[in-house]
Amino acid sequence: MDKGLTLRDVTITKGGAPLLSVDHHIGPGDVLTVMGPSGVGKSTLLAFITGTLAPDFAASGTVWLDGHNITHAAPHMRRVGILFQDDLLFPHLSVGANLAFGLRPGGRAADRQARVDEALDEVGLAGFADRDPATLSGGQKARVALMRMLLSDPCALLLDEPFSRLDAALRAQVRDMVFDRAKARALPVLMVTHDAEDARAAGGVIVTLGDG
Amino acid sequence: MLGPVVAGLWGTLLPAFGHLPAAGLTGPSLDPFRDLFAWAGLPRAVLLSLTTGVLATVISLSIVVLITAGWSGTRPFRALERLLSPLLSVPHAAAAFGLAFLIAPSGWIARVLSPHVTGWDRPPDLLIVQDTWGLAMTAGLVVKEVPFLLLITLAALGQTDARRSVTIAQALGYGRLTGWLKTVFPRVYAQIRPPVYVVLAYAMSVVDVAVILGPNTPPSLSVQIVKWMSNPDLAMRLEAAAGALLQLVLVIGALAFWRLGEIVVGRLGHRWIATGARGRCDGMVAGAALGLGAVSALAVLLGLAVLAVWSVAGFWSFPDLLPDQFTWRNWLRHGPGTLDALGETALIAVTVAVVALLLTIGCLEAEYRYGLRISQRGIWLLYLPLLIPQTAFLPGLQTLLLNMGADIGRGPVMLAHLVFVLPYVFLSLADPFRAWDLRMGTIAAALGASPGGVLWRVRLPMLLRPVLTALAVGLAVSVGQYLPTLLIGGGRVATLTTEAVALASGGDRRAIGVYGLMQTGAALVPFALALMIPALVWRNRKGLRHG
Numbered sequence: 162m163d164k165g166l167t168l169r170d171v172t173i174t175k176g177g178a179p180l181l182s183v184d185h186h187i188g189p190g191d192v193l194t195v196m197g198p199s200g201v202g203k204s205t206l207l208a209f210i211t212g213t214l215a216p217d218f219a220a221s222g223t224v225w226l227d228g229h230n231i232t233h234a235a236p237h238m239r240r241v242g243i244l245f246q247d248d249l250l251f252p253h254l255s256v257g258a259n260l261a262f263g264l265r266p267g268g269r270a271a272d273r274q275a276r277v278d279e280a281l282d283e284v285g286l287a288g289f290a291d292r293d294p295a296t297l298s299g300g301q302k303a304r305v306a307l308m309r310m311l312l313s314d315p316c317a318l319l320l321d322e323p324f325s326r327l328d329a330a331l332r333a334q335v336r337d338m339v340f341d342r343a344k345a346r347a348l349p350v351l352m353v354t355h356d357a358e359d360a361r362a363a364g365g366v367i368v369t370l371g372d373g
Numbered sequence: 374m375l376g377p378v379v380a381g382l383w384g385t386l387l388p389a390f391g392h393l394p395a396a397g398l399t400g401p402s403l404d405p406f407r408d409l410f411a412w413a414g415l416p417r418a419v420l421l422s423l424t425t426g427v428l429a430t431v432i433s434l435s436i437v438v439l440i441t442a443g444w445s446g447t448r449p450f451r452a453l454e455r456l457l458s459p460l461l462s463v464p465h466a467a468a469a470f471g472l473a474f475l476i477a478p479s480g481w482i483a484r485v486l487s488p489h490v491t492g493w494d495r496p497p498d499l500l501i502v503q504d505t506w507g508l509a510m511t512a513g514l515v516v517k518e519v520p521f522l523l524l525i526t527l528a529a530l531g532q533t534d535a536r537r538s539v540t541i542a543q544a545l546g547y548g549r550l551t552g553w554l555k556t557v558f559p560r561v562y563a564q565i566r567p568p569v570y571v572v573l574a575y576a577m578s579v580v581d582v583a584v585i586l587g588p589n590t591p592p593s594l595s596v597q598i599v600k601w602m603s604n605p606d607l608a609m610r611l612e613a614a615a616g617a618l619l620q621l622v623l624v625i626g627a628l629a630f631w632r633l634g635e636i637v638v639g640r641l642g643h644r645w646i647a648t649g650a651r652g653r654c655d656g657m658v659a660g661a662a663l664g665l666g667a668v669s670a671l672a673v674l675l676g677l678a679v680l681a682v683w684s685v686a687g688f689w690s691f692p693d694l695l696p697d698q699f700t701w702r703n704w705l706r707h708g709p710g711t712l713d714a715l716g717e718t719a720l721i722a723v724t725v726a727v728v729a730l731l732l733t734i735g736c737l738e739a740e741y742r743y744g745l746r747i748s749q750r751g752i753w754l755l756y757l758p759l760l761i762p763q764t765a766f767l768p769g770l771q772t773l774l775l776n777m778g779a780d781i782g783r784g785p786v787m788l789a790h791l792v793f794v795l796p797y798v799f800l801s802l803a804d805p806f807r808a809w810d811l812r813m814g815t816i817a818a819a820l821g822a823s824p825g826g827v828l829w830r831v832r833l834p835m836l837l838r839p840v841l842t843a844l845a846v847g848l849a850v851s852v853g854q855y856l857p858t859l860l861i862g863g864g865r866v867a868t869l870t871t872e873a874v875a876l877a878s879g880g881d882r883r884a885i886g887v888y889g890l891m892q893t894g895a896a897l898v899p900f901a902l903a904l905m906i907p908a909l910v911w912r913n914r915k916g917l918r919h920g
Contacts, residue, residue, distance in 0.1 A: 213815045216744030236818035237826075243819045245812050252916030253834045262830070263820045295915035313820040 166317040166349040171222035187349035192365030203353035212236035242315030246322040248302035250294035257290030263312035280308040320352035381766030384773035388614035405615035414591025421593040425507040426577030429514035437522040442553035443659025460520040464853035467889040469513040469585040471676015487692035510587040516669040529564035551652025571759040578762030581855035595764040621765035684886030703883040718868040726847030729798040789857035798847040805839035841903035849896040
């Protein structure tokens with residue numbers, strides 16, 4: 162089986178009524194953009210892939226990641242990273258502890274600390290480890306959220322309208338940073354958005370759901 | 374938690390029909406009811422139960438609704454909101470004692486007015502406290518139920534789009550209060566209905582407040598049941614059981630009557646809405662409601678103040694406003710006794726509240742993990758132990774335990790407390806627990822955290838404040854429990870509340886002051902900690918300061 166994220170005959174229904182169907186393979190470093198107006202169930206598709214589908218939905222089909230069928234795996238065993246439009250940094254943890262939360266367990270404390278510092282350094286936030294996430298700017302939070310997710314060594318990346326809360330100047334910058342890192346790590350990326358510019362910038366295949 | 378309730382009702386039903394093997398009696402027979410109906414005080418006791426219960430509920434609900442309608446979002450309202458937690462945590466008995474010390478013929482109010490206004494130079498011979506009509510008792514219930522109903526109403530308001538509805542109504546020319554009543558109240562009432570029923574059932578069957586503020590000859594039905602229960606003659610338990618059953622029927626009848634009243638008010642309300650009246654007396658009504666609310670809050674706070682004064686009072690003659698001298702002697706005399714009672718109270722309260730909290734978190738977490746949802750019927754089930762009058766099933770539970778030869782004492786008392794503590798802890802934690810952003814859980818799981826890890830490392834730390842508040846609510850409810858401690862403890866478990874209420878007949882105001890304050894402190898300190906601890910732990914976390 163190929164590397165990458167594969168959605169095979171995935172259909173999501175709500176109360177028996179079909180919501181969406183997707184059948185697609187996303188190769189390493191590729192981006193699939195799912196577009197459509199709000200309310201067509203774009204985020205539901207991501208919830209199915211992360212294993213957190215709400216109980217009023219039903220889904221058929223299978224999800225494969227790097228050759229493994231993860232359709233029924235527990236959410237925390239899937240190694241699927243996700244970014245939402247809000248940064249969702251844990252408000253009770255410092256910036257450094259947020260990043261360390263993403264690190265796989267094991268290793269010496271000093272090594273873990275070093276990896277956290279390295280990650281902060283990589284996005285220009287060196288020395289921010291002890292800060293309260295609530296005191297960061299929007300762009301800084303977005304960068305911390307990205308690095309936290311990458312530190313957990315995901316095998317695929319899901320983006321749920323990830324840039325829509327950022328203002329125009331920041332937006333392009335954060336977007337480039339996310340896509341560059343995904344490409345550098347050869348991660349398959351699935352993005353849902355209603356923003357045409359984000360879709361264009363992603364540069365991959367675009368699927369439009371709903372009436373489009 | 375329905376087990377003890379059902380068992381207790383069963384244990385009430387059998388002796389009510391003359392079946393009590395422990396006393397050598399086997400039924401069925403109707404003698405207990407014959408004895409009950411032969412008691413000359415019965416009509417009066419039943420009437421008292423009905424009038425105090427219904428009146429206290431109507432008055433406190435009206436105050437709360439009119440204050441919220443006229444003032445929500447304004448500064449006086451916010452001041453009242455801040456007073457809410459401390460007012461809520463004051464145990465019923467302490468509030469009742471405080472009120473008694475305020476309004477009694479020799480109380481603070483009479484002292485303030487004497488001798489200049491009233492001309493009294495000694496306490497007048499008036500029956501204000503323990504009046505035959507139970508008005509003092511009703512007032513005692515109102516001052517405690519107003520904060521409870523206000524809290525519930527605030528929670529319900531959060532789920533209705535109240536502000537915009539009122540804005541629209543005001544734009545159409547309606548007064549603020551009338552607009553709120555016509556547009557928001559129906560939605561809010563639908564949500565606060567179960568707690569309103571709880572207030573009605575509680576007010577009809579309350580014992581500790583009735584012992585302190587209610588009439589003696591005859592007392593209300595619930596107090597009489599407890600008197601019969603504590604009679605050494607076992608046969609009196611049969612009459613008590615029959616009375617308990619009658620109490621249950623009364624409460625069910627009153628609830629049915631209330632439901633009918635809801636329908637009538639609903640009809641009249643529709644008609645009132647259809648008239649298009651804009652509300653010309655809004656200002657007056659709102660002002661009156663705020664005044665009453667302030668009086669009821671002040672009654673509790675001043676009551677605590679007068680308890681404090683009595684606890685350190687030396688010689689204090691009427692009509693002096695303050696004692697001649699202040700002394701620690703009362704505390705020294707009653708200190709050792711209160712400390713023993715405090716230890717017992719704390720042991721029971723902490724155990725029960727922690728168990729209730731763990732059960733609640735377990736329930737809510739299971740609901741989250743397995744995607745379950747509690748239906749409207751489930752909510753009623755949760756409220757059921759609070760709707761069945763305590764006097765209806767606790768005597769039965771005690772009899773049952775005695776029959777089984779079980780040792781009544783601390784363990785069973787804890788179990789009985791849990792029946793009443795668990796619903797409050799659950800209701801207190803459920804909303805904040807469910808309101809937690811589920812995407813936080815998705816993110817944490819995507820980062821490799823197991824379900825347990827998400828709960829312990831992310832969800833509970835973020836919910837530290839509501840979790841501690843729920844714990845404080847549980848502690849306060851347990852501290853305030855009178856009847857379960859008295860009946861299930863068989864008189865051998867002495868908490869601050871049972872000791873304080875036992876002082877009511879003696880009239881030693883200094884001792885009451887000491888015990889009342891200790892009781893209030895035992896309930897109030899956990900609330901203060903629940904506010905302070907999260908503020909300290911998360912002092913460097915801006916994102917959690919309001920959460």
